[in-house]
Amino acid sequence: MTQLQDTLWRRTARGSFTPDTQLPTHIDVAIIGGGFTGLTAAYHLAKAGKSVAVFEMSALGEGASGQNAGFVVPNFALMDPKAVCAKLGKARGDALLDHVGAGADAVFDLIRAEGIQCDAAQTGWLNPAATQADAQMLQARAALWRTRGRPVRYLGKDQILKQTSMKIYQGALLDDSGGTIHPLDYLLGLANAVQRHGGQVFDHCGVSRMKRVGNGWRVQLQDGRSLPAQSVLLCTNAFTSGAARTLGSTSVPLRVYQVATKPLDAQTAARIAPDRRPVGDTRKNLFTYRLDRDNRLISGGMAAIPVGAKARLGKTIVARLASELALPDTPETEVVWTGVAAVTPDFLPRIHAIGPNAFAGIGCNGRGIAMTAQLGHTLAQAVLGTPTKDLPIPMRKLRKIPFHALSPIAASAGLIKARLTDALTSSKD
Structure with a gap:
């Protein structure tokens, strides 16, 4: 069994989850991927009375859903709202804007409805x-x-x-409406909620392929077992192995590094975040920070050069925190971890029809908590028969990015350009 990555959330999680072990003989919906998107879709489908099974390749939280910074942001990271309507047309653009804008409320409402203990703070x-x-x-x-x-x-x-x-x-x-959560505890809480409503959640249970059989599908697991399902949802973010290979190649994978410091003193914490609101600014090489329940300072960044990035970037991010926030001393680093975000070419979320009664969703673009709440809900609506034209997230044709294997190089070049742009803008100001 693969060793779990050491993250702040693994160290501080209070929740627990017991995975299912008995494979059903048949299900209405098989969901591949046990992150926020897959579990949210499973939650809505189970509540609607569908028999649902979620298959996660690793342990819950070993993908982006358990390796982010816990920001709940109901907005687009890299797309201007006006540009959304210009691209999609007013009707479709308005539908997407309303859906995305309600994303944080959807997260916190679910947390309250299910009593999930995850340090939820809807502070803005x-x-x-x-x-x-x-x-x-x-x-x-x-x-x-x-x-x-x-x-x-x-x-x-x-x-x-x-x-x-x-x-x-x-x-x-x-x-x-925004705020922060403990993302791993939220994820575990989602899995428990799915089970309470009659769904099943399997971990360390990867799917190698799915095959059309008659009016449904047969899902082939990596351990050799298989089962029939009427519908399939692919919720695998940027992963490109097994059944996820096709979906993962439609987005650019961005490796993000997160850092948590040792707890700050109460006076410093009150100075930089008096209302405990998470911050993400407008610079190209954006600066972000938030506090956790114990006043650890959390921030993140990307590396232009991946070799040795984890140790190097951890020091760089903490030094930036100390400088930008005028901290009395450079705080001690507690833990550094990394995850991968999926960025679509137009920076918008999308769903794909990958066959009869089979759909895929991707494209949180750095807004992976609030956006996944809405992406998962939309995928559930698609399975339940909502017409494509009425889905708030656009249905798009699935297209692989040319030379996808080289996309991390392009991302590194973009980061270097962003840093230069910030430097030039700062010098002008």
């Missing part, structure tokens, strides 16, 4: 502007989200200074 999410141009953009964006009924407002320079103690920021967008 701060998106500070590093330049005056960014501030004007965020002011317009906040107004746009308000017209859609979202609890989003714009903070001026003095207000964001009080929220972060950082003088660099010119203003900020605040979405009061």
Whole structure:
């Protein structure tokens, strides 16, 4: 059995989960992938009365769902809301905007409904502007989200200074529906909720392939067993092995490194996050931070050069935290870990029809908690028979990215360009 990665969430998890072991003889829906997307889809399907089985290749939490920073952000990371309507048309664009904008509420509502203990804190999410141009953009964006009924407002320079103690920021967008969670405890809580509603969840149970048989499917497990299913959902993020190989090749995998420091003193924590809101700014090489329940400072970043990146980037991220937040001392690193995010070419989530009664979903683009809540729900709707035109996330043709194996090189080049852009912008300001 593969050794689990040492993450902050593995060290501090309070939840537990007992996987199923008895394979059913037949199920309505087989779900490949036991991350946020797959388990959320399973949750909604089980509540709708469908027999559901989730198959996770490794232990729950060994994919991106257990290796992120726990930000719950109901927004797009790399796509402007106006551009969404320009690309999809007003009707489809409006549907997607409303769906994505409600993502954080969907997460916290489910947590409350199922009593999941995961340090859930719906304190809001701060998106500070590093330049005056960014501030004007965020002011317009906040107004746009308000017209859609979202609890989003714009903070001026003095207000964001009080929220972060950082003088660099010119203003900020605040979405009061955002917040933070302990992602592994949330994931384990989702799995338990699926079981409570009659579904099954199997871990260390990879799927090698799925084959069309008659009016349904036969799911072939890597251990040689198989079972029939009426429908199949592929929820495997950026993975490219086994049954996931086709879906994984439609996105660019971005390896992200996360760092947690030793706990900060209460005075420093109150200075940099008085309302305990997570922060993610507008710089190309964005700066993020949040606190956990014990005042550990959590941040992340990507490496332009992957060799030795974990140790090197851990030091770099902590040094940046100390510098940006004017910490009295460079905090001691507690743990560094890494995960992979899937980025689609147009930075939008999408679902794919991969056969009769078979669907796949991908494209959280760095918004993997709130977006997966909506992606999983949409996939469940597709299985339950909602017409394609009425699905809030667009159904797209599945296309492999050319030279997919080289995409990490392109991502590294993009990161270098982003850092240069930030440096040049900073020098002008």
